[in-house]
Amino acid sequence: MKSILIVEDDITYGMILKTWLGKKGFQVSSASSIARAQKHIEAETVDLILSDLRLPDRDGIDLLKWLGEHSLHIPLIIMTGYADIQSAVQAMKLGACDYIAKPVNPDELLKKMDEALKSSSVASEQTMRSTQTDRLFRPNRPCVPKAMGIPAGKVQRTLHPTTWKAKAMPPGNFIIM
Template identity: 40%
Template sequence: MPNILIIDDEKSIRVTLSEFLKKDGYHVITAENVQMAKHLLNENTIDVVLSDIIMPKDSGITLLKYLHETSPDIRFIMMTGEPTIDTAVEAIRLGAHDYLTKPVYRNELLKAVRHAANFKQLIDEKRKLEQQNLEQRENLERLVEERTYKLHQAMLNTAYATAAMLDLRDPYTAGHQKRVGSLAKAIGKELKLPEDTVEGLHIAGCIHDIGKIAIPFEILTKPVQLSQNEYAIIKEHPKIGYDVLLSYEMPWPIAEIVYHHHERLDGSGYPQGLKGDQIRLETRIISVSDVVEAMSSHRPYRASLGLQSAIDEISLNKNKLYDPAVVDACITLFNKKNYTFNED
């Protein structure tokens, strides 16, 4: 049963009201002043407060204000032997649930307390449901985070495995994709992109050349410059990679990034000749990372051109071929933050 607190400076009224409520099954405690009532409120779980307004020291209005600030869910019923419109309005304004005039008769008292207690029960049930919903939501969010992390790890492992397969077919560019993935990730962080976007960049970089799986081995490893026809075959690898990746469900636009990683801002790239904002930011990051790593590494048909040549290339063609913000971030990493290529 609900717990009721009665506050009145007259003992006879406290005893009478208490007996009425106890006979109806309520748990009742009493206080003769506001100070004692505050102590009991701190020590007990109270559902309904029944308080006189006019008392020798602090008034019932004082207690109502206190409850309004500390325990607004507790239902408050005012009692007074000198009812006025102003007093009633003030009580209701401060959140009083009901208002009784003295002498308080049994039936009138039970009706008011029953209604207040039922209302408090509804509030408690609502709070409980809200808490349960919060806990369930937190548990669900935690579960989603765990599953997302495992999914990302699985995708990353797949990306690494794919990169390793390409390394076996094209040993001259072994590790290229993983180094591009690492640089793209670092550039994304330098640009302060969201963590999830940076993770997608890493994966995209690690498999950006997946389409080369379908390119003949003798073309991939040819130790001299490719013919025009051979180069045309090589240029098919972004579309092949795109077609392969379309069958994978990923939380990032990996297929699109792979498809466009050879596009350039001025439209001179391939395979679609996209320009400017037609090329998404992630793709621009992979493009710069790819160029810098490729020029810094050995190829079957040439020795490494060196990191400085790669930096010069992207600097010279900033705003023309390469995104300026991406170029600046890349140069900052190498020149000011001592970035070095790795395959982590």
């Protein structure tokens, strides 16, 4: 079940969204300000954020900046009743997944949420693979993971860092991890 955080100061609108998304199978939390949203994000796992642009303490753009400053890669969709090109461009440059004018079309919102969650899932999977690859295959160095159970003297190859293709190495040049 995906966790959604709604950051909305209009309590009625926020409750409507929360109830509707809950019925669609999401685990939904809400915050009425950026400060409360930040506390929630620090304490709980959040898969997607739906944020109003204009909030009492700050705006959704500030939340995007905060996410970037803290290296939190949580997809965020901005919702606003005050749609203008300048704020939309700024939000997208800062990493917003999308920018939707209120009142939102439910089908359109679900579609955009699905796209954001899928792209986030793919990105985190690629980051995880990259990290695992970096640990396993250090560029320009042959390596023999102990877990593979290959005798160190038998390994005479390494991966070239730009092509990731194996290349021959002189016997005995290896690193045991």
